[in-house]
Amino acid sequence: MIAQLRGRLIEIHPSHAIVDCGGVGYHVNISLTTYGKIQKEENVLFYTHHLVREDAQILYGFADKEERFVFEQLISVNGVGPASGMMMISTLNPGEIYHAIANEDAKTLQSVKGIGIKTAQRIIIDLKDKLAKLSDSEFISSSSENKIKFEALSALEVLGISKKQSEKIVQKLITDTPQITLEAVIKETLKKL
Missing domain, CATH: 1.10.150.20 (5' to 3' exonuclease, C-terminal subdomain)
Known part of the structure; x- marks a missing residue:
């Protein structure tokens, strides 16, 4: 089974990528999340799931484990x-x-x-x-955006605010201001509720 691929990115599309590993080009099906994370990189590492069927062998690649x-x-x-x-x-x-x-x-x-x-x-x-x-x-991604979002939602839940109430506000703050701190996300969310 192929557990990971490290190589040069030849092509990338929202649904798949072609990775050159030692002269062999692998077709890897990817998610939109992975596409967003790797589309500008030249050398990539995909954590893969190798599906073997009677009529095909299919690779699914992901940016993280x-x-x-x-x-x-x-x-x-x-x-x-x-x-x-x-x-x-x-x-x-x-x-x-x-x-x-x-x-x-x-x-x-x-x-x-x-x-x-x-x-x-x-x-x-x-x-x-x-x-x-x-x-x-x-289940917290290595990206700081997801860590801040998770920690902010957890802190707000401790303060008695449901995830449903705060999730959209937190996501908008993080999207609109990428360098925002955790404290600022929590304070701004509390102001907007």
């Missing part, structure tokens, strides 16, 4: 194939998927195109116990 882990957990659920898994990973980040499952939030999972109520409930039932053993920190 958390994204690959969540993808592998999702496709282990009966009725969720690789296309649905990639759609979920492209729509929601690993932390959002983890929290939706942990909080039994089927609505968040249903916000993904192609995921209906029954599939969302099946994902929650099948993965809640598996993911409950893992800590929140395992």
Whole structure:
């Protein structure tokens, strides 16, 4: 099984990339999240999931291990194939998927195109116990934006403000002001509520 690819990026598209590894070009299916993280890089490292079927061998590549882990957990659920898994990973980040499952939030999972109520409930039932053993920190991406967002939402929850109330405000602050500090995000969010 191919667990990772490190090489020169030859082509990149929102759905796939071609990576040259020692003179061999690998076609790697990627999520929109990964596309956003690597589109300007020349040398890349993909953490891969290698799917072997009777008629094909398919590589799915991710910019970080958390994204690959969540993808592998999702496709282990009966009725969720690789296309649905990639759609979920492209729509929601690993932390959002983890929290939706942990909080039994089927609505968040249903916000993904192609995921209906029954599939969302099946994902929650099948993965809640598996993911409950893992800590929140395992689902925080290495990017400072996601760390600040996660920490701000956690701090606001401690202050008694629900995630539903604050999430959109926090995301807008982080998007509009990329260099914003955690303290500033919390203070500005409190002002806007």
